[in-house]
Amino acid sequence: MKYSLSAKNLVCRNLETHASYCAGLLNSNHTKEITGIVRSxxxxxxxxxxxxxxNSVMPPRILQRFVLDYFAERHSPFTLWHSATKPLDDRALSELGLQRKQSQVAMAAEIQRLTPDAAAEEEGDKLVFSSVKKEDLPIYAEVQAAGCGSAQEGAQLKKFYQALAEIPEQKRARLRFFLARLEDTPVAGGCLFASADALGLYDLLTLEGYRGRGIGRALFRHLLKQALASHHRSLVALAPADKQQLPLSCGFYAVGEVARYVYSP
Known part of the structure; x- marks a missing residue:
């Protein structure tokens, strides 16, 4: 893979597809697209x-009509990801109610070149990793909800995973969820999503009381080992700028910045 604009586009296509796929599992009229922007x-x-x-710079009024007005009418929050090299007008978006949050670093790797054990450390904790089946989805939901930082958001995530449990596994097979347990207590979770051209790593989260003990790092490496068994060529992810070192040490490359904006009605 050439780590250039094409690699960043690979990350953003996976992000678009992941959002669309998750929305489409439960909402038939889920995704719309105009030139330069996809809304799920x-x-x-x-x-x-x-x-x-x-993936392109457009006037704020276009974003307002196509995205902001749509979700505002439904009194619904949403996240806007902006992947174009040229930035948006933060001031204009703030006036519309879109608040700039910490940007994420787009990261990509060739799966067969991953080295998940390169950053291995002594964790000091006995962790058990498992793939999440239907009966474990409520447990996975609790982990994700506990780490989202908002009671309202957490309640919506629980509803989503409860609804997901009612969908046959073969119909949601592109999503693979994983839990890490410490002495039978679920303490971390993460997801691999398979698009046509890449695997994406999403929602890697450790419960607050268990952070700083290497649990998230261990789960990250477990997901990389799962990816090594995939037929996909590429693995992509978004990471905070201050958390790049682990992916970099395991074979990822940073391929660009993705700006993040949040709207709360």
Whole structure:
């Protein structure tokens, strides 16, 4: 893979597809697209499930009409991801109610070149990793809800995973969820999503009381080992700028910045 604009586009296509796929599992009229932006509506009042992904700079009025007005009419939060090299007008978006949050670093790797054990450390904790089946989805939901930072968002995430449990596994097979347990207590979770051209790593989260003990790092490496068994060529992810070192040490490359904006009605 050439780590250039094409690699960043790979990350953003996966982000678009992941948002669309999750929304489409439960909302038939879920995703709309115009030139330069894709809007996905999960049907839940969730800022993390409702997303818009922009890959070009456009006037704020276009974003307002196509994305902001749509979700505002539904009194629903959403997240806007902007992947174009040229930035949006933060001041104009703030006036519309879109608040700039910490940007994420787009990261990509060739799966067969991953080295998940390169950053291995002594964790000091006995962790058990498992793939999440239907009966474990409520447990996975509790972990994700506990780490989202908002009671309202957490409640919507729980509803989403409860609804997901009613969908046959083969119909949601592109999503693979994983839990890490410490002495039978679920303490961390994460997801691999399979698009046509890449695997995406999403929602890696450790419960607050268990952070700083290497649990998230261990789960990250477990997901990389799962990816090594995939037929996909590429693995992509978004990471905070201050958390790049682990992916970099395991074979990822940073391929660009993705700006993040959040709207809360």
């Amino acid at each position: 509506d999960s049907g839940f009042l969730s800022g993390s499930l409702n997303q818009a992904v922009s």
